[in-house]
Amino acid sequence: MKESDRSSFGSKFGVIVAMVGSAVGLGNIWRFPYLVGENGGAAFILVYLLFSVLISLPVFCAEFVIGRRGRASAVGAFRNLAPGTKWYLSGFTSILAVFLILSFYSVVGGWSIKYMVDSIQMKFSAAAAGTDFGASFSGFSTGIWEPLIYMFIFIIINAGVVIMGVEKGIERFSKWMMPVLFVLILVLVARSAFLPGAGVGYEYLFKPDFSKITTQTLMAALGQSFFSMSLGMGAIIIYGSYVKKSDNIASHSVITVGLDTLFALLAACAIMPAVFSFGVEPGQGPGLVFVTLPYIFSNMPLGSLVAFLFFLSLLLAAISSAISLVEVMASFLIEEMHCSRRLAVFISILSQVVFGTLCSLSLRPGSPLTIGGMSIFDLFDKISSDYVLTIGALLIVLFVGWKMKKADYMDEMTSGGTIHLPKWIAETIYWLLKVVAPLAILTILIFS
Ligand code: TRP
Helix, strand or coil: CCHHHCCCCCCHHHHHHHHHHHHCCHHHHHHHHHHHHHCCCHHHHHHHHHHHHHHHHHHHHHHHHHHHHHCCCHHHHHHHHCCCCHHHHHHHHHHHHHHHHHHHHHHHHHHHHHHHHHHHCCCCCHHHCCCCHHHHHHHHHCCCHHHHHHHHHHHHHHHHHHHCCCHHHHHHHHHHHHHHHHHHHHHHHHHHHCCCCHHHHHHHHHCCCHHHCCHHHHHHHHHHHHHHCCCCCCHHHHHHHCCCCCCCHHHHHHHHHHHHHHHHHHHHHHHHHHHHHCCCCCCCCCCHHHHHHHHHHCCCCCHHHHHHHHHHHHHHHHHHHHHHHHHHHHHHHHHHHCCCHHHHHHHHHHHHHHHHHHHHHCCCCCCCCEECCEEHHHHHHHHHHHHHHHHHHHHHHHHHHHHCCHHHHHHHHCCCCCCCCCHHHHHHHHHHHHHHHHHHHHHHHHHC
């Protein structure tokens, strides 16, 4: 397709809002803090930061380059750039990833709606300060109908947005809600800092104990870095395909990766002091944030209002991320299978409902929905990031580093020579994605 045939983002700001909207979501607020808690704190965070700069940033640029040059979504972009080869098959790992991620993402999206409704009902007000929020979370999340109904609501909102093609509207929303979310997290960070015993939480966050690093930790950190930045499955390829030739790939990538990392670190700084102050178990897994935040809300002035605004902005952040997931599935079905947009979204809803339901029900105690002792929820959550995104990212860097011509890469990074990107930056990113990233990813995949 020629540039004129494909709709583009109106402005640089629009591109950044969309990419940050895709990146910042439940991954930052829900998944990152719970992984930090499961993997021993500071050491995990350090590894995460290292991977984000040395591996995820180059992967981000690589996806961007493929998307803008290939001018199509994953499968089609590979076909356009390497006609007659089998590279397009690597686009299929994206479909597997979307399918796994959307299932548990819808469940957790539903949890956010439930907590938003609870905050309207003043369940996190000062009067609720004595509540055992751990018990109320597990009572809710291991139930049958309640979590399912909230999950359906999340799926319907999400699909509605995609069907009506009002992503533009959502961008307009995200433009305001992202800063709101940001400010609210800062408020929570500040409140947490003054909780009795917060110091233990900071020690946990900033004093690394390297004996806690195992290959599993490395893998979790790498997978989370990809997950959080929406990498490894073609989401950024799609967004890249809508970006104008004159936009600066390197600076868009740095801004998105940087903001995403900031949101994740701040979320951890809000949660961990409270975890230790209220005696919550840090390694309890996916419930961590939903158990801890109510303790903070119920111990601050205007807690219900802050809680409502927080869960509302979290929901919008989750929707703007889920849109990009549905979009990957939908563009595949539209471009490759020649489905209509409606049918494509319908298929996505169907898979979300069926597999989301399995994920949600697998959290019930004694549920038979386990594989090798792990609930389907945990399994989808772990496998998607740790393996599928990781393999997807590996194929992407191998493609740009070894299959594409370096001159083509340079042409994209400098927008055909019109952008004065310092040469050493383009070169450094190139060598990171050609050599460092593939070696690191392969090593981690092999040793775990
Ligand atoms: N990055 C999002 C989050 O942190 C989730 C997400 C959206 C995603 N699109 C993606 C993850 C594509 C992997 C690939 O919540």
